[in-house]
Amino acid sequence: MEIGLRLVEGARLAGVRRIVFSAVIHPVLSALENHAAKVPVEEAIIASGMEYTLLHPAMFFQNYAMSWPAAVKTGILAEPYSAERRMSRVDYRDVAEAAAIALTSDRLLFGTFELCAEGYLNRHDVAELMSEALRREIKAVTMPFDVWVQKAALPDNQDLIAGLKKMFAWYDAHSLLGSAVTLRAVLGREPRTLQNFISELAAKSPASA
Numbered sequence: 021m022e023i024g025l026r027l028v029e030g031a032r033l034a035g036v037r038r039i040v041f042s043a044v045i046h047p048v049l050s051a052l053e054n055h056a057a058k059v060p061v062e063e064a065i066i067a068s069g070m071e072y073t074l075l076h077p078a079m080f081f082q083n084y085a086m087s088w089p090a091a092v093k094t095g096i097l098a099e100p101y102s103a104e105r106r107m108s109r110v111d112y113r114d115v116a117e118a119a120a121i122a123l124t125s126d127r128l129l130f131g132t133f134e135l136c137a138e139g140y141l142n143r144h145d146v147a148e149l150m151s152e153a154l155r156r157e158i159k160a161v162t163m164p165f166d167v168w169v170q171k172a173a174l175p176d177n178q179d180l181i182a183g184l185k186k187m188f189a190w191y192d193a194h195s196l197l198g199s200a201v202t203l204r205a206v207l208g209r210e211p212r213t214l215q216n217f218i219s220e221l222a223a224k225s226p227a228s229a
Contacts, residue, residue, distance in 0.1 A: 024061035038071040040122045045078045073122035077115045077135040078108040081217040098163040101191035103143035108136040108198040111212035136198035137211040153222035
């Protein structure tokens with residue numbers, strides 16, 4: 021949050037005319053520190069006098085690029101929250117395109133835009149997409165948080181780990197959903213799909229041969 025606030029103030033003092041801030045879906049979720057921390061930054065942007073556009077993207081498809089090698093190797097898609105929880109996601113390339121539109125035209129000025137692809141998939145649905153792309157079974161499992169921390173090789177930062185534990189506990193109890201209507205309108209086309217993104221990963225994977 022502090023970095024964001026300093027960035028906004030620095031931009032204002034430098035005479036920046038327009039700022040596009042990519043935050044996160046549902047920043048009003050006070051139980052999620054990584055969401056709630058965006059709120060003061062958005063408030064500072066709105067109060068700055070600069071032209072602005074606020075983007076609220078869902079989880080990125082690209083997160084699966086990090087878990088893809090392990091899924092290919094083990095046949096298991098593991099995350100540290102319930103496999104039953106449905107989540108909205110988005111391709112970061114679509115978010116980048118929305119940001120480019122906001123920076124280069126006036127169409128999105130002073131707007132706040134939720135950015136999600138179509139669909140509300142849980143981990144079983146995602147594993148099924150991976151199975152189809154690889155033509156072999158990928159199973160969805162829930163990994164204990166402590167095991168996930170070890171495998172993720174996170175830095176020795178207890179505040180970071182505590183924040184992640186709290187975030188995944190919230191995911192374990194709730195879904196995180198949004199609508200694709202806004203992104204479709206912003207882009208003027210259908211958003212990219214997770215199925216297509218996974219097919220791209222499979223095409224680059226020797227295991228798909």
